[in-house]
Amino acid sequence: MNAQMSGPPDTTKLNWMTTRLDAALGWARKFSIFQYPFVTACCGMEYMATATSHYDMDRFGAGFPRFSPRQADVLFVVGTISHKMAPVLRRVYDQMTEPKWVVAFGVCTCTGGFYDNYATVMGIDTIMPVDIYIPGCPPRPENVLDGLIKLQEKIATEPGTTPKAWSATGVPEDAVRRPGRPPTEMPTGPSARPPELHAPHRPESHL
Amino acid sequence: MLQTLVERFPQFLLKTSAYRGQDTAVIKREGLLEMAGRLRDDPGLQCDLLMDLTAVDYLKYGRSLGSAPTRSTPSPLPYYMKPKPTTEIWERAVSNETYRFDVVYHLFSSVYHHRIRLHVPVTAADPVVDSLTSLWAGANWFEREVWDLFGIRFTGHPNLRRILMYDEFQGHPLRKDYPVNKRQPLIGPTT
Numbered sequence: 001m002n003a004q005m006s007g008p009p010d011t012t013k014l015n016w017m018t019t020r021l022d023a024a025l026g027w028a029r030k031f032s033i034f035q036y037p038f039v040t041a042c043c044g045m046e047y048m049a050t051a052t053s054h055y056d057m058d059r060f061g062a063g064f065p066r067f068s069p070r071q072a073d074v075l076f077v078v079g080t081i082s083h084k085m086a087p088v089l090r091r092v093y094d095q096m097t098e099p100k101w102v103v104a105f106g107v108c109t110c111t112g113g114f115y116d117n118y119a120t121v122m123g124i125d126t127i128m129p130v131d132i133y134i135p136g137c138p139p140r141p142e143n144v145l146d147g148l149i150k151l152q153e154k155i156a157t158e159p160g161t162t163p164k165a166w167s168a169t170g171v172p173e174d175a176v177r178r179p180g181r182p183p184t185e186m187p188t189g190p191s192a193r194p195p196e197l198h199a200p201h202r203p204e205s206h207l
Numbered sequence: 208m209l210q211t212l213v214e215r216f217p218q219f220l221l222k223t224s225a226y227r228g229q230d231t232a233v234i235k236r237e238g239l240l241e242m243a244g245r246l247r248d249d250p251g252l253q254c255d256l257l258m259d260l261t262a263v264d265y266l267k268y269g270r271s272l273g274s275a276p277t278r279s280t281p282s283p284l285p286y287y288m289k290p291k292p293t294t295e296i297w298e299r300a301v302s303n304e305t306y307r308f309d310v311v312y313h314l315f316s317s318v319y320h321h322r323i324r325l326h327v328p329v330t331a332a333d334p335v336v337d338s339l340t341s342l343w344a345g346a347n348w349f350e351r352e353v354w355d356l357f358g359i360r361f362t363g364h365p366n367l368r369r370i371l372m373y374d375e376f377q378g379h380p381l382r383k384d385y386p387v388n389k390r391q392p393l394i395g396p397t398t
Contacts, residue, residue: 118380
């Protein structure tokens with residue numbers, strides 16, 4: 001007994017313990033999703049229909065929207081994102097703490113939808129990693145719940161004690177991407193635009 | 208209404224037309240401020256509300272299939288639609304080659320409940336008209352929008368900056384020669 005205590009730790013037992021901790025963490029996380037709804041367009045109505053009591057997103061532990069990204073786990077991007085709004089969305093994403101997930105809600109956030117013009121971002125996966133895509137224009141609440149359940153599965157199976165593969169410095173390695181789309185350079189670091197341009201603060205711009 | 212304008216401002220009017228109760232006057236840009244001021248303050252007109260202020264780019268008007276009102280529709284019309292009669296086509300008083308843009312003003316009188324539309328043709332080389340912010344404060348954002356999307360400047364505007372696009376945007380996206388698929392993102396890929 002004494003020899004066992006003073007020797008090196010049993011690595012097989014440690015590995016077994018780590019896996020169980022991941023599973024427990026994943027189980028806890030998937031039922032306590034604090035979401036940040038970034039609602040910009042008509043998909044917001046379907047989001048509200050899903051979140052309120054008729055479809056009751058709270059059954060899945062996601063009934064508590066936080067309107068501060070620092071307190072949120074999942075970023076729901078709901079609605080069309082314009083190029084003017086994109087730096088704001090990116091800043092919201094950067095403010096969220098790990099672990100964090102992103103849901104693209106509706107075709108506008110998935111691909112740009114039917115917009116193909118000077119103003120619209122052609123899918124938010126060009127500016128941030130996306131975990132779950134919920135297609136539809138707008139998606140039905142059942143479709144949203146399906147996406148939410150898939151997100152729960154992803155959260156539950158994700159290693160919880162190790163940091164996620166993407167970091168603030170580079171391309172996310174395990175981000176879900178459409179086939180055929182090349183990986184995107186994330187504009188961070190000194191080569192990108194100066195930080196004051198990312199979300200222009202113009203309090204008197206309406207004058 | 209149009210008769211009053213014809214009597215008072217014959218030197219500024221290029222064309223007047225009335226169609227289905229809509230009175231339209233095409234005027235020279237030199238007379239815009241004076242005419243708009245009289246339309247607002249004259250006791251018999253009292254067009255006190257600037258309903259809309261926008262612009263039209265006639266660069267490809269009538270030349271491409273999408274903007275050609277004189278051509279027949281490529282697909283057969285549904286049963287509930289009648290073919291568009293040729294009288295509904297807007298004939299400008301000036302040539303589209305010389306005067307590329309029209310700045311369009313819609314005025315409404317809350318006293319007499321009549322409306323009038325003013326067209327001000329401007330050239331592509333000198334796309335400048337007088338600002339109406341001295342008459343209607345609401346013209347401020349309208350004119351910023353027209354400057355943002357069409358690149359038409361308004362002399363006398365207190366704060367002529369972009370209002371819809373961001374400051375770093377190059378060009379004016381609603382001009383007909385702006386490429387449809389051109390991207391100018393602040394972040395992310397450019398394609």
